[in-house]
Amino acid sequence: MTHSSDWAVEAHGLVKVFGDNRAVDGVDLSVRTGTVYGVLGPNGAGKTTTIRMLATLLKPDGGDATVFGHDIRREPQIVRQLIGVTGQYASVDETLSATENLMLFSRLNGLSRADARRKSTELLEEFGLSEAATRPLKKFSGGMRRRLDLAASLISQPPLIFLDEPTTGLDPRTRSQMWDTIRRLVATGSTVLLTTQYLDEADQLADRIAVIDRGIVVAEGTAGELKASVGTSSLLLRLADAGSLERARHAILDVLGVESVLTPEAGRITAPMSDPDSVTDLLIRLRADGIAIEELSVQQPTLDEVFLALTGHPADDDAAPAPGDAAAGASGAAPTPELETAR
Numbered sequence: 001m002t003h004s005s006d007w008a009v010e011a012h013g014l015v016k017v018f019g020d021n022r023a024v025d026g027v028d029l030s031v032r033t034g035t036v037y038g039v040l041g042p043n044g045a046g047k048t049t050t051i052r053m054l055a056t057l058l059k060p061d062g063g064d065a066t067v068f069g070h071d072i073r074r075e076p077q078i079v080r081q082l083i084g085v086t087g088q089y090a091s092v093d094e095t096l097s098a099t100e101n102l103m104l105f106s107r108l109n110g111l112s113r114a115d116a117r118r119k120s121t122e123l124l125e126e127f128g129l130s131e132a133a134t135r136p137l138k139k140f141s142g143g144m145r146r147r148l149d150l151a152a153s154l155i156s157q158p159p160l161i162f163l164d165e166p167t168t169g170l171d172p173r174t175r176s177q178m179w180d181t182i183r184r185l186v187a188t189g190s191t192v193l194l195t196t197q198y199l200d201e202a203d204q205l206a207d208r209i210a211v212i213d214r215g216i217v218v219a220e221g222t223a224g225e226l227k228a229s230v231g232t233s234s235l236l237l238r239l240a241d242a243g244s245l246e247r248a249r250h251a252i253l254d255v256l257g258v259e260s261v262l263t264p265e266a267g268r269i270t271a272p273m274s275d276p277d278s279v280t281d282l283l284i285r286l287r288a289d290g291i292a293i294e295e296l297s298v299q300q301p302t303l304d305e306v307f308l309a310l311t312g313h314p315a316d317d318d319a320a321p322a323p324g325d326a327a328a329g330a331s332g333a334a335p336t337p338e339l340e341t342a343r
């Protein structure tokens with residue numbers, strides 16, 4: 001058995017149907033060995049389902065895929081030896097302590113008792129779990145659990161690691177700790193395929209990104225390529241009065257012909273821009289409309305705008321307009337009803 005291959009994952013036309021829901025509807029993915037690949041999409045996009053098929057935990061209804069050249073249907077045993085899966089489905093024993101869990105994993109991976117103890121202590125230290133070492137898992141917080149889960153996957157350090165939303169719900173410090181660990185995994189030879197709902201996470205970590213929405217890959221490329229595909233630059237406006245956000249949105253739609261992303265709390269509005277020169281026309285229009293601005297800049301677009309441009313709806317469904325929100329009354333262009341069905 002050999003797994004010398006340029007491609008850790010090659011998937012073509014993967015399909016998974018649940019009843020009449022085509023959860024994954026023809027997904028192609030190519031993950032180069034030694035890289036971090038990000039699958040980015042909102043709730044219900046089909047991320048976990050895709051990973052479960054690649055990890056041989058779920059049978060595809062269509063398409064095929066290989067892991068380091070091994071077919072996931074015909075050689076599932078070999079594939080399982082090459083992968084580690086952590087994430088939304090924690091696989092550790094609830095009644096055992098953190099140390100006992102890591103010891104168990106280490107022993108299962110063929111370490112001697114002494115090595116297993118040393119390794120477990122090291123990992124608990126590294127993940128800031130030393131103080132909770134003897135606590136049973138059922139008393140762990142979500143963040144501690146996530147860290148232990150990743151720690152367990154470091155024991156065997158398989159060539160390909162699937163991380164399903166590794167940082168969802170983590171505080172910023174733990175999150176950046178996870179990012180460091182993921183980078184370290186790749187630096188020491190693993191390939192990582194991670195899913196995320198966070199655009200900045202994909203931007204920070206992934207060499208390439210597939211944007212997935214309702215079971216379909218709507219775009220693929222490096223973060224830079226995805227940003228460039230939307231327009232060459234991005235306009236950022238901060239308004240003196242957040243109450244004029246809606247009018248500013250209309251002005252931008254009129255002058256630049258594009259939808260913008262509103263951040264009402266910050267009085268902030270961003271929009272993709274293909275021609276930086278047109279900012280002059282916009283400024284004239286804003287003054288004519290009596291909309292005072294506090295800050296204006298033209299910069300590289302954010303992945304949020306990329307997602308909006310590609311799918312017609314924002315990536316974070318949860319950020320849908322709240323009652324009393326200036327954006328709540330937006331008519332026409334706001335695709336809110338579709339967002340609901342995406343869940």
Ligand SMILES: Nc1ncnc2c1ncn2[C@@H]1O[C@H](COP(=O)(O)OP(=O)(O)OP(=O)(O)O)[C@@H](O)[C@H]1O
Nearest residue numbers: 018021023041042043044045046047048049050343
């Ligand atoms: N076992 C299942 N039985 C029936 N439907 C399922 C099953 N698993 C997933 N689905 C449906 O398939 C679609 C994709 O789900 P999936 O869990 O892959 O999304 P996701 O991108 O991982 O979302 P999230 O960000 O919420 O984890 C959803 O509509 C979901 O309800």
Ligand SMILES: [Mg+2]
Nearest residue numbers: 047048049088
């Ligand atoms: Mg999921």
